[in-house]
Amino acid sequence: MVLSSMFLFLASLFILAAGAALSLIPVSGKGGGHGSILAAAGSGLAAFSAILSLFGGGWDRSWPWSIPMGSIHIGMDGLSAFFVVPIAAISSLAAVYGRGYLKEEGDGRRASGSWFFYNILILSMLLVVCARSGLLFLVAWELMSLSSFFLVMFHREKEEVVRAGLTYLVATHLGTALLLVMFLLLDRGGMEFSRFGLEGGSAAVVFVLAVAGFGTKAGLIPMHVWLPEAHPAAPSHVSAVMSGVMIKTGIYGILRVLTFLGPPLPWWGWLLLLTGAVSGILGVLFALAQHDLKRLLAYHSVENIGIITLGLGSGILGLSFGSTAIAVLGLGGGLLHVVNHAVFKSLLFMGAGSVAHAAGTLKIDRMGGLLRRMPMTGGTFLAGSAAISGLPPLNGFVSEFLIFCAGFTAVVSRGPLLPAGAVAIASLALIGGLASACFTKAFGIIFLGEPRTQRVSGSRESSKAMVVPMVILAGLCMVLGLAAPWLFPFLAPALSALLPEGFAVELPGWAAESLQGVAGLGGVLIFLVLVLVLFRAFLLKGRGVRRSDTWGCGYLAPNPRMQYTASSYAWPTVNMFRMFLRPVRVVEDPEGFLPASAALKSHTPDVFLEGFYVPLFLWVRRAASLLRWMHQGQTHYYVLYIALTALVFLAWRLW
Amino acid sequence: MASLINALSMLLILTNFRLLGASRLGSCIQTVAIQAVLLGLLPVLANPQMPVRAMLVLAGMTFVKAVVLPTLVRRSAREVQVRGEIEPLIGFTLSLLAGVGMLGVGIAASRRMALSAQYASPLLVAVAIFTILTGIFLIVARKKAITQVLGYLVMENGIYSFGMAYAVHETFLVEMGILLDVWALVFIMGIAIHDIHSAFDHIDTDRLSTLKE
Numbered sequence: 001m002v003l004s005s006m007f008l009f010l011a012s013l014f015i016l017a018a019g020a021a022l023s024l025i026p027v028s029g030k031g032g033g034h035g036s037i038l039a040a041a042g043s044g045l046a047a048f049s050a051i052l053s054l055f056g057g058g059w060d061r062s063w064p065w066s067i068p069m070g071s072i073h074i075g076m077d078g079l080s081a082f083f084v085v086p087i088a089a090i091s092s093l094a095a096v097y098g099r100g101y102l103k104e105e106g107d108g109r110r111a112s113g114s115w116f117f118y119n120i121l122i123l124s125m126l127l128v129v130c131a132r133s134g135l136l137f138l139v140a141w142e143l144m145s146l147s148s149f150f151l152v153m154f155h156r157e158k159e160e161v162v163r164a165g166l167t168y169l170v171a172t173h174l175g176t177a178l179l180l181v182m183f184l185l186l187d188r189g190g191m192e193f194s195r196f197g198l199e200g201g202s203a204a205v206v207f208v209l210a211v212a213g214f215g216t217k218a219g220l221i222p223m224h225v226w227l228p229e230a231h232p233a234a235p236s237h238v239s240a241v242m243s244g245v246m247i248k249t250g251i252y253g254i255l256r257v258l259t260f261l262g263p264p265l266p267w268w269g270w271l272l273l274l275t276g277a278v279s280g281i282l283g284v285l286f287a288l289a290q291h292d293l294k295r296l297l298a299y300h301s302v303e304n305i306g307i308i309t310l311g312l313g314s315g316i317l318g319l320s321f322g323s324t325a326i327a328v329l330g331l332g333g334g335l336l337h338v339v340n341h342a343v344f345k346s347l348l349f350m351g352a353g354s355v356a357h358a359a360g361t362l363k364i365d366r367m368g369g370l371l372r373r374m375p376m377t378g379g380t381f382l383a384g385s386a387a388i389s390g391l392p393p394l395n396g397f398v399s400e401f402l403i404f405c406a407g408f409t410a411v412v413s414r415g416p417l418l419p420a421g422a423v424a425i426a427s428l429a430l431i432g433g434l435a436s437a438c439f440t441k442a443f444g445i446i447f448l449g450e451p452r453t454q455r456v457s458g459s460r461e462s463s464k465a466m467v468v469p470m471v472i473l474a475g476l477c478m479v480l481g482l483a484a485p486w487l488f489p490f491l492a493p494a495l496s497a498l499l500p501e502g503f504a505v506e507l508p509g510w511a512a513e514s515l516q517g518v519a520g521l522g523g524v525l526i527f528l529v530l531v532l533v534l535f536r537a538f539l540l541k542g543r544g545v546r547r548s549d550t551w552g553c554g555y556l557a558p559n560p561r562m563q564y565t566a567s568s569y570a571w572p573t574v575n576m577f578r579m580f581l582r583p584v585r586v587v588e589d590p591e592g593f594l595p596a597s598a599a600l601k602s603h604t605p606d607v608f609l610e611g612f613y614v615p616l617f618l619w620v621r622r623a624a625s626l627l628r629w630m631h632q633g634q635t636h637y638y639v640l641y642i643a644l645t646a647l648v649f650l651a652w653r654l655w
Numbered sequence: 656m657a658s659l660i661n662a663l664s665m666l667l668i669l670t671n672f673r674l675l676g677a678s679r680l681g682s683c684i685q686t687v688a689i690q691a692v693l694l695g696l697l698p699v700l701a702n703p704q705m706p707v708r709a710m711l712v713l714a715g716m717t718f719v720k721a722v723v724l725p726t727l728v729r730r731s732a733r734e735v736q737v738r739g740e741i742e743p744l745i746g747f748t749l750s751l752l753a754g755v756g757m758l759g760v761g762i763a764a765s766r767r768m769a770l771s772a773q774y775a776s777p778l779l780v781a782v783a784i785f786t787i788l789t790g791i792f793l794i795v796a797r798k799k800a801i802t803q804v805l806g807y808l809v810m811e812n813g814i815y816s817f818g819m820a821y822a823v824h825e826t827f828l829v830e831m832g833i834l835l836d837v838w839a840l841v842f843i844m845g846i847a848i849h850d851i852h853s854a855f856d857h858i859d860t861d862r863l864s865t866l867k868e
Contacts, residue, residue: 636794636795636796639795640791640795643788643795651764655767
């Protein structure tokens with residue numbers, strides 16, 4: 001079992017490498033040749049190998065590497081396997097979807113090149129979560145960043161895509177720089193994970209570096225600024241993979257580093273809890289204020305990473321105060337949300353891609369009435385929306401429920417964790433409510449009502465290659481939601497890798513019971529809906545159904561422009577939180593008795609980008625331009641600089 | 656033996672000063688060749704019971720440095736028809752004064768370094784550092800691309816003598832590696848100089864600044 005898991009995993013890496021190599025051979029087909037097929041097959045195999053290892057136990061294998069401090073040391077324990085499953089499964093489905101998606105883009109050569117990077121991206125993500133030596137980890141991490149950068153740059157002829165790609169490149173490398181320092185601090189010879197270990201003050205430094213460095217990849221506020229730029233720019237299957245699973249490698253990194261550091265201190269938990277709460281709340285608020293569908297989804301990734309971090313933070317607080325129940329519930333909820341978010345977020349990004357191809361735009365306010373034209377996309381998008389809003393009986397609810405349970409346990413215990421529980425409960429509740437508001441907006445404006453443009457009204461359902469993965473993911477949302485009480489065995493190996501020896505890895509009985517109750521109620525709910533649908537069909541049998549415009553409201557000559565817009569739907573909430581969001585609104589009021597024109601424009605820039613990063617980098621540029629006189633363009637001077645540097649070092653060593 | 660080594664070191668110092676003060680390209684190339692011969696003699700004097708194989712390697716390396724590379728440089732200089740004068744960015748008098756300063760730096764640094772090899776003299780370390788600095792100085796302070804090649808050769812000589820002051824047998828190993836680099840460098844420079852010449856009609860590196868971004 002163990003051997004076969006390792007064998008399958010290595011085989012999947014090999015298939016992905018072969019897929020990358022094959023993609024380099026130009027093919028005439030529009031979808032981009034065999035790269036996508038091998039990507040789907042290889043990652044499917046990897047998912048299977050990880051499931052085998054979850055039940056059959058982990059493995060560990062090392063090969064020598066002719067690089068100083070390097071060894072090709074990979075292994076699969078509970079934590080790695082737990083992350084490999086969603087990474088590989090989502091990548092596989094996204095590869096199928098991407099084949100259809102890129103076919104519609106219609107540039108075979110470019111698609112072929114993009115499958116090269118896609119295969120590399122999956123390969124490197126798998127290596128990141130299975131690496132057991134620091135150097136291999138960093139190499140894989142860098143490969144992952146670079147390949148995803150090239151994937152984002154698919155439409156490199158567009159200026160905003162280039163801008164987004166560069167923002168991502170800079171952000172991810174700043175994060176990697178922090179990680180490099182962190183690994184150097186952790187290193188106790190050979191860069192082997194098994195020998196890492198720190199206590200005391202430097203452990204705290206390492207933890208903060210890990211949260212900042214990995215948090216950049218994960219998209220925690222305030223390091224999230226690349227997310228809303230990069231995700232809209234990338235092709236949809238790439239956004240699905242990046243947002244669904246790639247950013248989770250950041251979460252994996254934080255957890256893996258925690259296993260090196262010994263018993264966590266309370267303030268680590270508080271740091272994660274508060275960062276998570278802030279990311280969650282601000283993420284969903286910014287999402288609410290967006291007009292671009294994929295930008296909205298990107299901010300929701302920030303929100304969900306916030307929820308995950310919130311759960312992990314409460315779990316770690318539970319650990320440091322010795323409360324098994326809180327630790328298991330918090331960490332378990334956070335981990336489960338990793339999987340759940342991977343499922344529904346990739347579903348939503350795929351839906352966004354279908355919609356974008358149909359409508360020719362990502363502007364929510366230019367769509368409308370798509371449900372009738374794209375029933376499959378619309379239905380699955382609805383399922384994803386309900387799941388991300390944390391509504392039962394779908395999967396988003398289950399993981400948030402576990403985190404809620406952790407919070408309530410903390411509050412009921414009346415111990416030192418009471419404020420932490422209160423923070424977790426309050427912010428989760430707020431996030432859930434706002435997320436529902438956001439997705440009623442998105443779904444309502446995109447899919448309901450009447451088309452707002454000619455192109456939208458003529459749109460049709462996407463191809464099978466795109467629809468089938470979405471249906472599978474929507475089904476998974478349902479299954480994961482209903483099967484929640486039986487999911488714990490999947491979580492247990494990952495949890496036992498995180499919890500110190502002696503912690504019992506099992507759900508508290510009452511929590512398990514209420515999960516069963518939730519699942520049962522979910523089943524009843526679905527049954528009731530089915531009954532109602534059948535009843536409706538029965539009532540309508542033999543009667544004529546007349547279709548009319550939505551929101552007809554008795555107007556004589558209704559017009560799509562009379563419809564409610566996304567901006568106006570969101571405005572009351574956005575206005576309520578304008579202190580944080582700082583929306584910009586330009587109003588041109590109608591004037592006189594017979595006004596000729598009036599206009600309203602609103603947009604919400606990212607406060608952190610505009611208020612912090614842009615000034616910071618402008619300052620860096622000004623500071624750097626002070627050194628421009630050194631840049632003469634003559635070889636003499638450059639040799640002189642090198643010589644002087646060498647002399648300074650010589651003098652420094654000698655005196 | 657020590658007095659012979661010291662005498663050779665003094666000669667090396669003199670060649671460096673000649674490089675700094677020479678105004679003709681031809682004499683510069685000649686000096687580099689002489690320097691190579693001196694450096695070839697050094698290990699033989701220091702260790703007369705040298706194995707034959709090491710002797711052969713040494714002879715080969717000296718031949719390359721004293722005959723082959725200078726010939727190549729001379730030929731590429733002739734091919735692109737550079738005038739015989741060296742065009743200094745820093746005048747010859749000032750260069751010689753700078754040479755005195757660099758020698759001072761070398762001596763000061765050599766005092767600070769602990770020596771391990773049995774036959775090395777502190778003077779040799781000082782000369783080695785001086786030679787390296789001279790090479791860099793030639794690269795920085797002379798206009799023509801060809802003088803820059805010479806600068807690299809001189810720097811290589813310096814690194815070689817530095818290695819000799821510290822190691823006994825490994826020095827050839829290091830030397831061969833560097834020699835390979837310099838060999839490649841001379842070839843590439845020869846081609847590049849030729850191309851630059853045909854493209855720009857001159858090989859003054861200080862006028863190539865238009866290539867910067």
